[in-house]
Amino acid sequence: MKTTSHPNRFSRHTANLAAVVALGLVPSAPSADPETLPFPVITRFENFRMEQGMPSHKIHSVLKASDGRLWVGTWEGLLVRDSKGFHPITTADGLSHKMILGLAEDPTTGDIWVGTMRGLNRVSGGKVKAYLQTDSGLPNNVVYGVDVVGDHVWVATAAGTGDLNTRTGVWQIYDHNNAVMHEPWCYSIKGAGSVVYIGVWGGGIVEHDPSRGTFKEYRDPDADFHYDLVPDDGPVNDITSWLTWDDGVLWQCTYFGFSRFDGRRWRTWVESKSPLPSNFTQFVWSHRKVAWIGTDKGLSTTDGETWVNYSVSDKGTGLMEIHRPSQPVEKHTTDTALAHGFVLGVWVDDQEAWIATSDGLSHGLLSAAPGRRMAAHPTLPNTPKTSTDSHPNNITAP
Amino acid sequence: MIRLLSRCLLLAASSFTLLGASYERKESPTPRTTEAPAVTLPAADAERDTGAPPPVSSYPYYANTPDELIPFRGVEPYFRYWKQRLPFRGPGPDFPDPPNLKTLRIGLLSPNRLGPEGPRGERTKQGVLLAFEEEEAGRRPDQLPFEIVYKEDSPQWGSAANIAVEFKDDEVLGFLGTIDGDATHVALRVALKIETYMINTSDPDPTLTETQIPWLTRIFPDDRQQCFRLALLAVKERGCKRIAILRENSRPGRVGVMHFAHYIRRLGVPAAQHLNFKPGDTNLSVQIEAIRASNADAVLFYGQPEDVGRCASQLRAAGVQAQFFGFDRLKEEGFLKNAGAAAEGMTITYFFNPDRTDKPWVDFVGRFEKRFGRRPDIYAAYGYDGARLMIEAVRAVGPNRYRIRNHLGALEEWNGVTGHMIFDGRWDNIVPISIAHHRSGHWEFDAPPELKRSDQHASAGSP
Secondary structure, three states: OOOOOOOOOOOHHHHHHHHHHHHOOOOOOOOOOHHHOOOOOEEEEEEEOHHHOOOOOOEEEEEEOOOOOEEEEEOOEEEEEEOOEEEEEOHHHOOOOOOEEEEEEOOOOOOEEEEEOOEEEEEEOOEEEEEOOOOOOOOOOOEEEEEEEOOEEEEEEOOEEEEEEOOOOOEEEEOOOOOOOOOOOEEEEEEEOOEEEEEEEOOEEEEEEOOOOEEEEEOOOOOOOOEEOOOOOOOOOOEEEEEEEEOOEEEEEEOOEEEEEOOOOEEEEOOOOOOOOOOOEEEEEEEOOEEEEEEOOEEEEEOOOOEEEEEEOOOOOEEEEEEOOOOOOEEEEEOEOOOOOOEEEEEEOOOEEEEEEOOEEEEEEEOOOOOOOEEEHHHHHHOOOOOEOOOHHHOOOO | OOOOEEEEEOOOOOOOOOOHHHHOEOOOOOOOOOOOOOOOOOHHHHHHHOOOOOOOOOOOHHHHOOHHHOOOOOOOOOEEOOOOOOOOOOOOOOOOOOOOOOOEEEEEEEOOOOOOOHHHHHHHHHHHHHHHHHHHHOOOOOOOOEEEEEEEOOOOOOHHHHHHHHHHHOOOOEEEOOOOHHHHHHHHHHHHHHOOEEEEOOOOOOOHHHHOOOOEEEOOOOHHHHHHHHHHHHHHHOOOOOEEEEEEOOHHHHHHHHHHHHHHHHOOOOOOEEEEEOOOOOOOHHHHHHHHHHOOOEEEEEOOHHHHHHHHHHHHHOOOOOEEEEOHHHHOHHHHHHHHHHHOOOEEEEOOOOOOOOHHHHHHHHHHHHHHOOOOOHHHHHHHHHHHHHHHHHHHHOOOHHHHHHHHHOOOEEEEOOEEEEEOOOOEEOOOOEEEEEEOOEEEEOOOOOOOOOHHHHHOOOO
16 A cells, blocks of 8 residues: 655645756757646656665565555565665565565555465565465465455455455455456456456456445457557556556556546557557556556656656666647656666655666655756757666665 | 476487478478468568568558458558567566576476366377477587476466466476467466466467567467458358357357457358357257257357267257358367268368378378377477477577567567468467368368468568
8 A cells, every 4th residue: 555645745836846946857849848747757766776685687566665664576575675774575484476466555554465476475563474375265376466445455366356354364256257357367456445446357447346246347449459449438458457546547557558537538548649658558556646657668657648758768878758738748868767667566655756677676756856957858969878876775764 | 276297308319300491480491381371461571571670561460361351441440559569678688598507498388188178288298299309309419408397287267377487486488388268368477477488389269469468479370360261251252141150158169259250240241140058068959949040051160079069960950951160170080970970061260281291291290100109180280380489499599588589579480390380460370271171071171372472581481
């Protein structure tokens, strides 16, 4: 669970002013106006790779818990970062598999629920308890997504959705036999007020109301994988690779583009016809009404109108594109860059962003915090860049 | 969970000769087979051979489906997928090779031997074994041997996902499998997470390669291609107007005929009936009565051959005179056994004429018969080709999963013992397939479709 309330709430006006000052944004066209950015931008990346102690290149997931500790799911185990640094939690500690796929916090207990390639794990009071397909009601051992809603832990697995009542210990399984799922292959799950959204591989999005026991499907209206017939008509594709929800807005990742549903209308984006840099969208985190999208070509941020895309150049330097409605694209180089453009996980609040990539973990400082200067894109070829991963140990401990 | 795990360490020298020239990539000229597949590559493909950047319309759209069968024909969709292949943009090709390797591990995911796909899985395994044995026999002293990590799926739902994770635990460089569409789908999704390439040799599910996961090549022509061949044959060549669909009530049955139902509708002949049966059903009176009532002039079957044989027999016994059409599996003996005289006149799609006489096929049949004492079927043959392709990739780029992915993901064409393969933007073999008719107790194959290819491709040495 992310931190949804923070004493230093983001102020659109002050943050935008800060962005101008901190970034030194240079408009690439007279009409561009950085003050109109509706959400903060990342001003600086600080990266943690294997050289900085990550146990693997690939980082699958990241979560900052309400107590300030950072949880990092990697190919080679779980890490928890406190004021003394990163500490590994491995299969030797009871973790059911080394490859971590998803993380969620129980806001009531502070327990961390960990989805892995073989089983669900609860990290509580320094101990790990594993739930496997063969010794619990877990539908399948491959747990792609996990979320905590009240007393219930919801998991999206390769063979259905599981619902563990943590008070009674009773499991309920939902798949194509007792729900409207076109296919039972579930890849993401997110609590959304009174309902739960399930991302289904080949089945679009399933909305489940546990109190009523009802299910509702959201499917791609053109019902074909070879094309998107018309935009904005529903989910861009039925193969949901990830989804999330916050503040009344549902976001869907697919490998065919990206979708948004605000309760009344759908919006869809595909590469080359929108600011979305790649159709291969594999993770989305939302904070308030802003989505942070992990693609195979970098990190994108959008409120559905304005887009900011972060990518890494062939030379390793950072690139930032700002797309505003009906405005020329602003392109900037940045002193620092994502650890890698293949983004697998994101966690963001009002002040910072943590990004899991295929080659390390990135910490992004948002525009409300002091940042680094950026140069306008027209000078890109001649602009000396530091492209640094510098000062990984200078991050103030949470 | 029932899970059977065994490993076959193939270190013993084989008595068979590795005939590498028979399955070289297109750069090496090979004899033209009698089963020349017909696929018209766009002119743009010729540009690729000259080194020019891939144009927008790089690959045959919609799996080379004829325009008249494509949905919403005449309407340009907002966005078309698979005009170009999705690259893998993650790190890895420059990672160092795994240290201290003693063998090159390749996974083989097979269906449970006691399940409905078990016998086909066993035959696939034999083809795979032969390929690795031949590779071992021809291995140079400085080359590492291959090791097959063999695992069987279990009836438990989602088992293949767990097995794919075990492949990662076993540090395989790639894996082969499987037949069942459900199992292959869940394994494929894990393949994306574990970043390990999968070659599918026998799952006909059209949706498998339409998931946009760039870690899969399928060398087995799928049901979409069988569907459009059958739809055109039934409607345009035979003039059928009232077509009933009778298929197994299962996911393979549902997705297997899905495109046929769409295609005949787009040809102006919506299905007169779409009926299901449960695997093993012996009482088909309801379905038969519905087909009789519809006055169908054609029936398309989909299901296990034994079930379809029973359906065909009962339909004929009930006086239904409709033309019968079906898919490749009806060539198996189980269909003829249960259909009896009702098999006469059945028309099916099939991958190629197994009695063809080109050297790569004849040589393979001979080697397989010598090793296993029986003639190979298409599962054994595609299993052999899939294994050869994986071996070739590993030998070409070394023990790095990402370089293996890039090698296989870039494959345009390839010659196997099963014939020439052409891969589209989904990494699917779209070479058109043949038609067979059961006449006077034998399967007769139509002449193979004409191969329409650009001069540049022909001069590159491909058949």
